[in-house]
Amino acid sequence: MSTEKLTPDEEYAFYSRPENQEPQGQPRRRGKGLSSPIPVRFTPEQLDAIKRRAEADDRSVSAWIRRAVEHELDRPA
Numbered sequence: 001m002s003t004e005k006l007t008p009d010e011e012y013a014f015y016s017r018p019e020n021q022e023p024q025g026q027p028r029r030r031g032k033g034l035s036s037p038i039p040v041r042f043t044p045e046q047l048d049a050i051k052r053r054a055e056a057d058d059r060s061v062s063a064w065i066r067r068a069v070e071h072e073l074d075r076p077a
Contacts, residue, residue, distance in 0.1 A: 040065075
């Protein structure tokens with residue numbers, strides 16, 4: 001398999017074959033558990049953009065926002 005991004009149809013076809021459903025490498029465990037939810041408000045335009053970006057990355061909105069926050073926390077202030 002190449003490292004090129006698959007279309008959703010190609011991805012479905014690839015993973016529908018049993019030989020491509022075997023786990024590879026060491027299991028990945030989540031770090032510490034997540035904290036309690038916190039309320040964050042976005043404008044409708046921001047939320048639409050976030051939803052589009054999350055969908056393009058095949059992530060939930062929450063996971064996309066967590067990744068964006070992690071990215072910002074990793075860079076110098």
